[in-house]
Amino acid sequence: MAKKFPLYIRILLGMLAGAVVGVIAVATNTNWFITDWVKPFGVIFLNLLKLVAMPLIFASLVTGISGLSDITKLSRIGIKTISLYLITTVLAITIGLILVNTIKPGNSFPEEKRTELLAKYSTDVEGQKLTVENLKGSGPLQFLVDIVPENVVGAASNNRNMLQVIFFAILFGLAIVLINNSKVAVVRSFVEGLNDIILKVIDLIMLFAPIGVFALIAALVTDFSGNNIYDSLYLFGTLGLYAIVVVLGLLLVAFVIYPVFLKLFAGIKFGKFYKTMFPAQLVAFSTSSSAATLPVTMEQVEKGLGVKNEVASFVLPIGVTVNMDGTSLYQAVAAVFIAQVFGIDLTFTQQLTIILTATLASIGSAGVPGAGMVMLIIVLNSVGLPVEGLALILAIDRPLDMLRTVLNVTGDAMVATIVAKSENALGTKK
Numbered sequence: 001m002a003k004k005f006p007l008y009i010r011i012l013l014g015m016l017a018g019a020v021v022g023v024i025a026v027a028t029n030t031n032w033f034i035t036d037w038v039k040p041f042g043v044i045f046l047n048l049l050k051l052v053a054m055p056l057i058f059a060s061l062v063t064g065i066s067g068l069s070d071i072t073k074l075s076r077i078g079i080k081t082i083s084l085y086l087i088t089t090v091l092a093i094t095i096g097l098i099l100v101n102t103i104k105p106g107n108s109f110p111e112e113k114r115t116e117l118l119a120k121y122s123t124d125v126e127g128q129k130l131t132v133e134n135l136k137g138s139g140p141l142q143f144l145v146d147i148v149p150e151n152v153v154g155a156a157s158n159n160r161n162m163l164q165v166i167f168f169a170i171l172f173g174l175a176i177v178l179i180n181n182s183k184v185a186v187v188r189s190f191v192e193g194l195n196d197i198i199l200k201v202i203d204l205i206m207l208f209a210p211i212g213v214f215a216l217i218a219a220l221v222t223d224f225s226g227n228n229i230y231d232s233l234y235l236f237g238t239l240g241l242y243a244i245v246v247v248l249g250l251l252l253v254a255f256v257i258y259p260v261f262l263k264l265f266a267g268i269k270f271g272k273f274y275k276t277m278f279p280a281q282l283v284a285f286s287t288s289s290s291a292a293t294l295p296v297t298m299e300q301v302e303k304g305l306g307v308k309n310e311v312a313s314f315v316l317p318i319g320v321t322v323n324m325d326g327t328s329l330y331q332a333v334a335a336v337f338i339a340q341v342f343g344i345d346l347t348f349t350q351q352l353t354i355i356l357t358a359t360l361a362s363i364g365s366a367g368v369p370g371a372g373m374v375m376l377i378i379v380l381n382s383v384g385l386p387v388e389g390l391a392l393i394l395a396i397d398r399p400l401d402m403l404r405t406v407l408n409v410t411g412d413a414m415v416a417t418i419v420a421k422s423e424n425a426l427g428t429k430k
Contacts, residue, residue, distance in 0.1 A: 008278040008279040012282060015286060021038070022222050025218070025221075025222050035219070041215035042213075042214075042216035042219055043215075044212065045212020046216070046287055048205045049205065050159055052198055052205065053162070055194070055198050056195075057166060057294070058156070060313035062191045063195045064173070064311070064312070065174060065310070065314070066173045066177055074174075074314070077423060085319060085323040085411075088261070088325050089328050091257055092257070092328055092329040096249045096331075097351055097354065097355070099245050100340075103241065106242070106336070106339065106340025106341040109341045110238065114392060149161065149164035152165070152168045162320060166317050166321075199299065212286075213286040220398065239392075239393070239395065242333070242334075243396055250326055250329060250404060250407050253329065265422070266417045276305055277413050284402075285402045285405065286402070287405075290319075290320045290409055305416075305426070308420060310425060323412055325411040327404050328358045329404070329407075330400060332355070332379075334393050335379050338390070338393070339385055342385070342389060344385065346383060350383040353382050354379055361378050
């Protein structure tokens with residue numbers, strides 16, 4: 001019966017069912033049932049996706065690079081990829097700043113709610129501040145040092161070290177191309193076979209996706225609401241204008257910037273693009289992780305949009321760690337929102353600093369635990385804003401994190417499509 005419904009329909013039904021069950025659990029005070037008997041299935045699904053992320057990156061990237069006969073093509077793809085990621089990130093940040101300065105959500109924030117949130121989340125903020133303090137001892141080029149692993153096995157054991165695995169995979173693939181003899185051909189065939197196996201594993205994991213998404217959403221509702229869903233709704237109302245600004249910015253990027261880029265540089269209608277990417281977007285929404293969504297993103301981009309593996313395997317893994325349009329937009333809005341709540345007027349120069357800092361932070365954040373929040377503290381420090389203001393937005397960060405992850409994943413796919421078109425590597429749907 002399930003086979004009759006497309007994957008995205010089954011995932012969507014799982015999300016809706018999870019939300020309904022979560023609300024019922026909160027209303028009947030049976031959160032323990034979701035925590036003990038439902039949430040573990042969501043964790044298993046998330047772990048399954050993370051399980052294949054590293055081998056997928058290595059096998060697909062090596063397969064793509066080793067299939068290139070012209071090394072200059074790789075450097076050309078690399079320049080196009082990084083350039084597009086930087087351009088879209090700057091545009092997203094700029095849109096966020098324009099919206100937050102126009103709507104000014106922080107000016108109407110209640111004084112008593114500010115005091116309450118600062119007290120409630122002070123411990124979480126202190127933990128994030130400590131992480132940033134540890135980073136301050138690093139030099140300006142530390143992110144380059146972090147890209148080169150001292151132990152590739154150790155790097156592959158942690159999904160936060162994705163750039164390190166990408167670096168090794170690029171070196172490995174280049175070496176295969178440069179050596180080119182019968183012995184190396186065996187290695188190339190092995191990696192290609194490994195890539196095919198991993199893709200089949202992903203197909204098997206996605207059969208479990210509706211159940212996994214159901215469990216994740218149900219757990220999110222109960223964790224976020226606690227024992228009183230009305231308190232959560234009141235909190236949403238209090239921070240509603242801030243959330244609206246963030247969501248509006250994400251929508252403008254998704255439905256104005258991306259369609260324009262797709263039309264001008266790829267010749268693809270955004271309707272077809274978004275329909276193809278919808279399963280990956282649903283997984284991104286429910287997991288809040290671009291890395292965990294990567295296997296699904298890669299499958300949809302290659303099989304649905306027709307992007308050849310040599311491009312998708314290079315552009316998408318880099319995008320997971322470098323391209324954070326949604327995260328960067330959110331940081332810009334959050335920084336100015338916090339300034340408005342505290343009655344601090346940011347100068348034009350300070351807002352330019354936010355654009356620069358958020359862009360650079362998005363590039364160098366791969367090896368940082370809790371990257372989004374840590375990056376935001378770095379942005380706040382760059383313009384002299386009190387990092388304690390982080391407590392004002394922590395309460396509703398998770399739902400917004402889900403939405404900005406969707407934009408991050410969508411942006412990765414868009415850039416992969418454009419790069420593929422420019423390299424004549426965009427075929428028809430398989």
